[in-house]
Amino acid sequence: MNVETLREIGIIANRSVRRTLRQPALIVPTILFPLLLLAINASGLDVTKNIPNFPADSYLDFALVVTFMQGGLFAATTAGTELATDIETGFLNRLQLTPLRAPAILIGQLAGSMTVAFLASLVYLAVGLLAGAHVEAGFGGALALIGLAMLVALAFGGIGSIIGARTGSAEAVQGMFPLIFVFFFLSSMNLPRNLIEVGWFRTVASWNPISYLVEGLRSLVITGWDGTALWRCLVTAVAISVVSFLGASATLRTRMART
C-alpha cells in the first residue's frame, strides 16, 4: 500500500466521516437506542438477580456491555447503508474511474461507522457509570472495554458492508438488521450460559461467537481481568473482522467488475 493509496483512502474516509456526522438520524438512534434498551432491561429484568448463582449484584452491571454490542450492530447498519447508497446513487461507478481498489474503498467507507461507534462507546460507558454501574477491572478495564468495542464494531461493519455491496439497496440493508439480531438473541446476552434452562438454546449459545464477544466485554465489568474470557473475545472479534472484510472486498470487487 503506497502513499498515494493511503491518501486516497484518507479522502474516502474523510468523506465517510463527514457524511455520517452530518446525519443526526444515523447518530442519535445509535446512541439513544441501546441506552434506552439498557434502561428498560436493567429495570425490567432486575428481578433476575434473585435467581441463584446470578453473577452480578445488579442487572445494570450485567447488561451494560450489551449497549456496546448494539452500537456495533448499528455500525453494521450504517456501514452497509452508506455503501448501498453510494451504489444506488452511482458514486461507486464514478470511483471506478479512479485507481482505487475495493479493499481501499471499504477501509475508507468504514471510517464513518467506526467514528460513530467510538463516540457511542464513550457515551455508553459514561451513562452506565453515572447510572451506578461499576467496572470491576478499573480504569484500564474501561479503556480495554472501549478498544474491544471498536474491534466488535469493525467486525460488524464488515458484515454490514457485505450486505450493502451484495444487495446495493439501502432498504434491504435496513431490512437485514433483524437477521444480524438473530445472533444476538441466540447468545448469552440476557443470561449467563449456566443459567439458561433450555438445553438446545444453551448449546446454540455456546456455539454462537456473539456469546464470546459479550462474555469478554462483560468480564471487564463484572469479574475483572478474566484472561480466558478476554482471549476468546479477542480471537472471535479478529476472526470475524478478517473474514467479513475479505468477504466484503470480494463482493464489492464482483459488483465493480459487473458495472
Place this chain on the structure above:
Amino acid sequence: MSGTLSVARAVARRSLIHAFTNPALLVPSIIFPLVFLIGFAGGLSAVGNVPGFTFHGNYTAFVFVFVFLQSAAFGGVFTGFGIAADFESGFARRMLLASPHRSGMLLGYALAGLARWCVTAVLVTVASLVAGMQVHGDGVQLGGLVGVALLTNITATLFGAGISLRTKTLQAGPLMQIPIFVGLFLAPVYVPLKLLTGWINTVASYNPVTALITAGRGFISGAPEKSLLAFACGAMLAALMGVYALRGLRRAERGL
C-alpha cells in the same frame, strides 16, 4: 368510494407482489419476531421461576403474546419502509399524480401490511406451539387476541406511513423503528407488571401498550383482563395515527 377502493386494491396488489418477490424485504419481517420468541422463550425461561411470577400458562405463552403484538407492530414498520422506498424510487410521486383518490393509497398500503403480517403471525404461532406453548383461552378469547394485534398492526402501519410521507426517505427508518420499539418495551415484557419496580413500573402503568399486552395475555391464559381498555386504547391509537398519516399525505401532495 369505488375510486378509493380501486386505488387501494392496485396499491395493495403492487406492494404485496413487491414484498413477496423480494426475499430481502420479506424475510426480515418474518425472522425478527421469531428471533424474539426464541430469545425470550428459550434464553429467559428461568425468569418464569422468579418468586411472585404468576401466570396461568408457561413462559412461552407469556412471551408469545408480546412477540405476536410486536410482529404486528413491526409489520407496520416494514410497510412504512416500503412507502419510503417508493418515494425514493419516484414511484410514489407518480402514484400521487395518477391516483384519483389518494387516500386509497394509504388504504392500499395498510391492506398490504395486514396481509404481510398475517403470514408472520401464522409462522410465529406455529413456532410457539411447536415450542410447547400452553393455550388455555377458548376460540372467542383467541379471536380477541387477534383483534388486539390487528389494531396494533393498523396503528403501526399508519405511523410508518405518516413518517414516510413526511420524510420520503429510507434514512428515516430509525424514526419509524425506534418509537415503536421503545413503546413496546416500556411495557411489562419479561415479567408481569406487579414485578416491575421503580420508574419502569410507573411508565408501564400509563403506557397504552401495557393494556394491549395484558389483555392479550389474559386472552391466551383463558382469564380475560382489561379487554375493553385494550380495545379502546387500540382504537384510539389507530384513529390518531390515521389522522397523522392523512396529514402526511396532504403534505406529500403539496410537495408534488
